[in-house]
Amino acid sequence: MQSRYSLNLGKIFGIRVSVHWSFSLLIAWIVIISVNQGLSAIQILMHILFVLSLFVCVVLHELGHSLIAIRLGGEVSSISLLPIGGMAHMAKMPESPREEFLVSAAGPLVNVIIAALLWLYMLFLHPVSFDDMSFESINLANFPLMLMAANLFIVVFNLIPAFPMDGGRLFRSALSVRMGRLKATRIAKDIGQVFAILFIISGLFFNPFLVIIGFFILLGAKGEYEMIKYQDIFSNHNAAELVNDKYVVLDPETRLSEAAEKLVHISDNGFVVKQEGDFAGILTKNDLITGLNNLGKDGLVEQIMQKDVYRIPPDKALFELYQHMQKNRQHYLPVFDDDNFLGVIDLENIHEFFLIHKALK
Ligand SMILES: [Zn+2]
Structure with a gap:
């Protein structure tokens, strides 16, 4: 929450x-x-x-x-x-x-x-x-x-063996000794869903609170399995593999109307702002839309760009990066090798990476 x-x-x-x-x-x-x-x-x-x-x-x-x-x-x-x-x-x-x-x-x-x-x-x-x-x-x-x-x-x-209860995790950890974590999670998820349905059905007859718990388990089971699937696909991959160096550059003095014009023609979720060739910040689609609403079309990029944004190190584990971006609702971030700007990573590209690798498995 x-x-x-x-x-x-x-x-x-x-x-x-x-x-x-x-x-x-x-x-x-x-x-x-x-x-x-x-x-x-x-x-x-x-x-x-x-x-x-x-x-x-x-x-x-x-x-x-x-x-x-x-x-x-x-x-x-x-x-x-x-x-x-x-x-x-x-x-x-x-x-x-x-x-x-x-x-x-x-x-x-x-x-x-x-x-x-x-x-x-x-x-x-x-x-x-x-x-x-x-x-x-x-x-x-x-x-x-x-x-x-x-x-x-x-x-x-x-101790009910279903996610998101502790029993689900205990059950999975016991299964994981014998099989991979992904498979163990899938079995724990399936069993959790059976419990959830039992809760929901009995809740309809006895106590509405059980229905709520049932749905809570259904969501928990699905969420846990999704997360482990990502973790499984992303393991042994890091940020460096997803760096995009074909980003669109804006000048800090660019007017927002001009930036919006460019936005229509790109598929990226943001821009890199550079001043005399050096990285100065990023500007996401959302920043731009909010900026246009607040400052109007004559506002400048430098007024709304994000300067002190989180810098992804290239060796950042992909799963950790994915969790970081999800949790902080950052969809577009720069990658830096020390002070060296390498490019950007878009959360959407991480999702695509997941879908492609899942399909290849
Ligand atoms: Zn607990």
């Missing part, structure tokens, strides 16, 4: 934690349901407190994944919370089957530990009697028990 839809909560171990705006809908939903049930303000507050505690457990779960991933050489940029659960965004993910297994197992393990601690708390520090416990709403007496049950539910739910 993009951060502009999220509220930043701060950093833990250098990892940014944010919560998606739709999380407020979940809280609102709980309040509405509680009011409808005729609960008191205190009881409603307990329900909200419970959900917040649960989401602390979810953050700890994601931290479990993240810290193990970092230990194994991965990079985690952020953790985001959605009403449906948490998500750790890994810029670099350990890929060997063993490492993937450890990273995937770490999350659910955190919830097992939390559940065990709550159980010990109830056993020794705060013994509870189930006989006079009321389960109509969450209260101080049943809070630890309910939180323990919820953590166990998170464990069971995450």
Whole structure:
């Protein structure tokens, strides 16, 4: 999820934690349901407190994944919370089957530990009697028990062998030992889709929430497989192979109307701006259209060109580059060997490269 839809909560171990705006809908939903049930303000507050505690457990779960991933050489940029659960965004993910297994197992393990601690708390520090416990709403007496049950539910739910749940990854890592990662992912994806359909069908009869989870799994399974397909095709290729040195050059003083004129005749997604033969920046199609809207046709290229743009090193692994461009929505970037400008790479060319190599396989 993009951060502009999220509220930043701060950093833990250098990892940014944010919560998606739709999380407020979940809280609102709980309040509405509680009011409808005729609960008191205190009881409603307990329900909200419970959900917040649960989401602390979810953050700890994601931290479990993240810290193990970092230990194994991965990079985690952020953790985001959605009403449906948490998500750790890994810029670099350990890929060997063993490492993937450890990273995937770490999350659910955190919830097992939390559940065990709550159980010990109830056993020794705060013994509870189930006989006079009321389960109509969450209260101080049943809070630890309910939180323990919820953590166990998170464990069971995450162990469903389907992407994007941890179980999907655990399953894939187990399969990857015997076959290639691509094939393992395909099998895990197929099994995930069967689960998704079961969720959707049973959801239609029992609980609409299951339908949502079903679609979530369907999308997750497809997304994961697509990504691994790209990773498979792009492995052992780097940026140097895709450098385009037949770009169209503009002068910083070119008027936007003139640039727009040129744009009609080219298939590239942008221009290279050069000043006296030296690289000065890039101008993408989108920059130009926005610039025309804001400055009019008499605006100049230098007013809107991107000067401090990311410079791709030629040895950049193609899959990493592809992820970088996708994530940052940069469709057109320059390639530099140190200070030496080599050309540009267009995201569309990366897609074409993928399609051609896929067809050749
Ligand atoms: Zn997890």
